[in-house]
Each structure stands twice: as C-alpha cells, then as structure tokens.
Amino acid sequence: MNLNEIIAVNLKRLRAERGFSLGKLSELSGVSKVMLSQIEKGESNPTINTLWKIAGGLQVSYTKLIDEQIDAPLLIRKEESVIAEYDGYRAYHYNTANPARDFEFFNGELDAHKEYTSEGHGMNTHEYLLVTRGEMVLRYGGEEYLLREGDFIHFDCTQPHTYCNRGESMTEFTNIVYYIG
Structure with a gap:
C-alpha cells in the first residue's frame, strides 16, 4: 500500500471512530471538506502542513495518519x-x-x-x-x-x-x- 492509500484508510477510520462528519472535521482542522474527501479517496497528495492540521482536528499524533495499521498478527517463521x-x-x-x-x-x-x-x-x-x-x-x-x-x-x-x-x-x-x- 502506498502512503496516500495508508493516509486515506487511516483518515476514514479515525474520523468514523470519532463520529465526525467531513463538515465537523473541516471545522476542527481548518481543512476544506473537498480536500478531506479527496484525501479519504486517495485522490490527493496532502502536504505535511495539511496532515498536521487534520491530526490536530482529530486530536491524534501525526503518525496516526501515516502509520500502516496492523490488522492481524504477523507471524514470521x-x-x-x-x-x-x-x-x-x-x-x-x-x-x-x-x-x-x-x-x-x-x-x-x-x-x-x-x-x-x-x-x-x-x-x-x-x-x-x-x-x-x-x-x-x-x-x-x-x-x-x-x-x-x-x-x-x-x-x-x-x-x-x-x-x-x-x-x-x-x-x-x-x-x-x-x-x-
């Protein structure tokens, strides 16, 4: 998965966990609803500043947006x-x-x-x-x-x-x- 896909998945998940609409997150972060929607679809390459704003609106660390989530245990023999x-x-x-x-x-x-x-x-x-x-x-x-x-x-x-x-x-x-x- 490339970085934009990881960000898209994380943004959708974090927004849903908080029960935020795109409008609510836009208000909290100062990032437009259009930009948030494009990021969630993986259609935008957000700047670091944009990611910082979104993280601030979600009240999470910046890395929560860029780290790939582990869905299942990873077993290596x-x-x-x-x-x-x-x-x-x-x-x-x-x-x-x-x-x-x-x-x-x-x-x-x-x-x-x-x-x-x-x-x-x-x-x-x-x-x-x-x-x-x-x-x-x-x-x-x-x-x-x-x-x-x-x-x-x-x-x-x-x-x-x-x-x-x-x-x-x-x-x-x-x-x-x-x-x-």
Whole structure:
C-alpha cells in the first residue's frame, strides 16, 4: 500500500471512530471538506502542513495518519526470516518493510570460538542486546563486557563493536537496533 492509500484508510477510520462528519472535521482542522474527501479517496497528495492540521482536528499524533495499521498478527517463521551468515555468525531478521518502523529486530547465533565485528550502524542508532543462551563478550569502546544468559546491554551502535563467543557451545542473543529520529 502506498502512503496516500495508508493516509486515506487511516483518515476514514479515525474520523468514523470519532463520529465526525467531513463538515465537523473541516471545522476542527481548518481543512476544506473537498480536500478531506479527496484525501479519504486517495485522490490527493496532502502536504505535511495539511496532515498536521487534520491530526490536530482529530486530536491524534501525526503518525496516526501515516502509520500502516496492523490488522492481524504477523507471524514470521525462523526459516522464512532474512538471514545474514558470516563464518560462524548468523543473524535472523524479523521485520518486514515498513517506512514507519524505527527499529529492526534480530536473533543472532554465534558458534563456539567465533566472533563477529560490526563496523557500526548508521548515525543515531542504539542497540539493545539480550543474551538468551550461553555467554558472550561484547568488545566496545576499548572495553570488554561479559554477558551471560539473561544479561542485557544497551549501547550506541554507531561505533564498531564485536561479539565474541569464547565458550564451547553456541551463543544465542536477541537484539534490537533502534533508529533515533
């Protein structure tokens, strides 16, 4: 679904939830009934200012108009996830494409006596990592952090960092890479 279609669906739903007619929303937002109707039909490419006015009239955040709504649970099986594999390190990616998403969700596996170095992610990114099986050492900023099963760490992942498994069995961990707006 393209952005205009998403906005159209969200506007119709939000207006109906509040019991607003086009006229009432026009009064509250300062956007004409004709423009509101065109937006609801997906026939208009509204400006950001127009969307802000509509959001104000509906008393919702701007993102409520542009975020695609999830109507049903999204199930992704491990074998269907996108995988990145590098010499004993596997990363399973569990997100679908969504322009409104500001994070990525991964499950990682690191074989015994292996390590993986990330050169760092884009600007304004943070990583939230939870070890779910085994243990690992995170090398970051000249320091080493020993993480055992159940341990959690949060760090600025714009910097290079290395996951190290010095143990005899595979380490598993979950991480979220968050893109700060």
